[in-house]
Amino acid sequence: xxxxxxxxxxxxxxxxxxxxxxxxxxxxxxxxxxxxxxxxxxxxxxxxxxxxxxxxxxxxxxxxxxxxxxxxxxxxxxxxxxxxxxxxxxxxxxxxxxxxxxxxxxxxxxxxxxxxxxxxxxxxxxxxxxxxxxxxxxxxxxxxxxxxxxxxxxxxxxxxxxxxxxxxxxxxxxxxxxxxxxxxxxxxxxxxxxxxxxxxxxxxxxxxxxxxxxxxxxxxxxxxxxxxxxxxxxxxxxxxxxxxxxxxx
Amino acid sequence: xxxxxxxxxxxxxxxxxxxxxxxxxxxxxxxxxxxxxxxxxxxxxxxxxxxxxxxxxxxxxxxxxxxxxxxxxxxxxxxxxxxxxxxxxxxxxxxxxxxxxxxxxxxxxxxxxxxxxxxxxxxxxxxxxxx
Numbered sequence: 001x002x003x004x005x006x007x008x009x010x011x012x013x014x015x016x017x018x019x020x021x022x023x024x025x026x027x028x029x030x031x032x033x034x035x036x037x038x039x040x041x042x043x044x045x046x047x048x049x050x051x052x053x054x055x056x057x058x059x060x061x062x063x064x065x066x067x068x069x070x071x072x073x074x075x076x077x078x079x080x081x082x083x084x085x086x087x088x089x090x091x092x093x094x095x096x097x098x099x100x101x102x103x104x105x106x107x108x109x110x111x112x113x114x115x116x117x118x119x120x121x122x123x124x125x126x127x128x129x130x131x132x133x134x135x136x137x138x139x140x141x142x143x144x145x146x147x148x149x150x151x152x153x154x155x156x157x158x159x160x161x162x163x164x165x166x167x168x169x170x171x172x173x174x175x176x177x178x179x180x181x182x183x184x185x186x187x188x189x190x191x192x193x194x195x196x197x198x199x200x201x202x203x204x205x206x207x208x209x210x211x212x213x214x215x216x217x218x219x220x221x222x223x224x225x226x227x228x229x230x231x232x233x234x235x236x237x238x239x240x241x242x243x244x245x246x247x248x249x
Numbered sequence: 250x251x252x253x254x255x256x257x258x259x260x261x262x263x264x265x266x267x268x269x270x271x272x273x274x275x276x277x278x279x280x281x282x283x284x285x286x287x288x289x290x291x292x293x294x295x296x297x298x299x300x301x302x303x304x305x306x307x308x309x310x311x312x313x314x315x316x317x318x319x320x321x322x323x324x325x326x327x328x329x330x331x332x333x334x335x336x337x338x339x340x341x342x343x344x345x346x347x348x349x350x351x352x353x354x355x356x357x358x359x360x361x362x363x364x365x366x367x368x369x370x371x372x373x374x375x376x377x378x379x380x
Contacts, residue, residue, distance in 0.1 A: 170265040
């Protein structure tokens with residue numbers, strides 16, 4: 001308590017106290033002692049007040065840190081919407097794939113059955129077991145079958161292309177999930193700061209590393225989520241084409 | 250007629266998307282393709298020569314598609330290389346930036362096989378017309 005010892009007012013009072021006691025003025029001594037105690041208490045209260053204020057400020061700083069409030073009020077709800085969209089996209093892709101497979105399987109089964117049938121007839125033909133009339137029927141059936149194969153192959157190809165295109169969900173959802181992971185990392189850092197603040201009275205670290213990362217990821221918008229598009233985005237390929245043709249493309 | 254033997258470089262950080270584009274191109278008769286996962290991998294491949302067409306994503310770690318486009322346009326050997334951008338970025342200012350950087354076509358994801366064919370046809374049409 002060097003601060004108190006260097007306090008001239010307190011030293012003055014202490015001398016008064018010694019003088020009063022030596023002079024046997026007990027009433028005055030009591031009075032001086034009381035005023036000394038009061039001074040001491042005031043000092044303690046001031047220190048406590050300062051500590052409280054620092055803590056309050058630190059808490060407020062944390063609470064009103066714009067990034068933290070944006071995280072809570074916008075980014076987290078936004079991330080929930082994005083993740084819901086991921087569920088929707090993966091659901092769509094799974095159904096689109098299964099629809100294409102379900103539409104292709106009967107075509108394949110029918111081709112298989114017909115080719116079995118014709119193969120059996122063709123074997124009989126090569127073994128000279130067919131009558132001229134039966135051969136004429138076989139020839140007619142083969143002609144029809146070749147026409148069907150062409151159409152069926154087209155159908156299967158169309159479905160396979162659909163299966164292929166359905167896989168584009170992985171790119172879109174991958175980009176969205178990547179952004180949500182970035183957000184989770186940022187929330188994690190904020191929580192670590194909060195724990196440091198509460199536990200050790202440390203000031204929250206301005207997470208400079210994350211700020212840089214944030215800039216990097218927010219500079220590009222990435223896939224748009226239906227119903228929550230960013231400002232100034234086009235709604236699809238047609239608008240891209242319109243915009244480009246207005247620029248002379 | 251479009252020469253189907255041209256060598257096309259597909260640049261995207263998602264291998265699924267590269268495979269989709271590669272398969273669509275194969276379906277259109279373009280069998281001579283190669284892949285890179287970002288601009289910095291693509292650039293040495295392009296500089297090594299032999300590529301006639303570039304299809305690139307925008308948002309990639311390392312070198313982005315727009316940086317790749319700008320680098321290609323600034324390179325005397327590559328500046329005339331046709332570039333088609335296929336990306337989920339759909340901000341007007343970004344599309345304008347790509348146009349100003351000299352992109353030949355811009356497709357937003359998700360896209361259809363028909364869109365890819367249309368854009369490719371249009372680019373080849375213009376190149377042939379320019380002669």
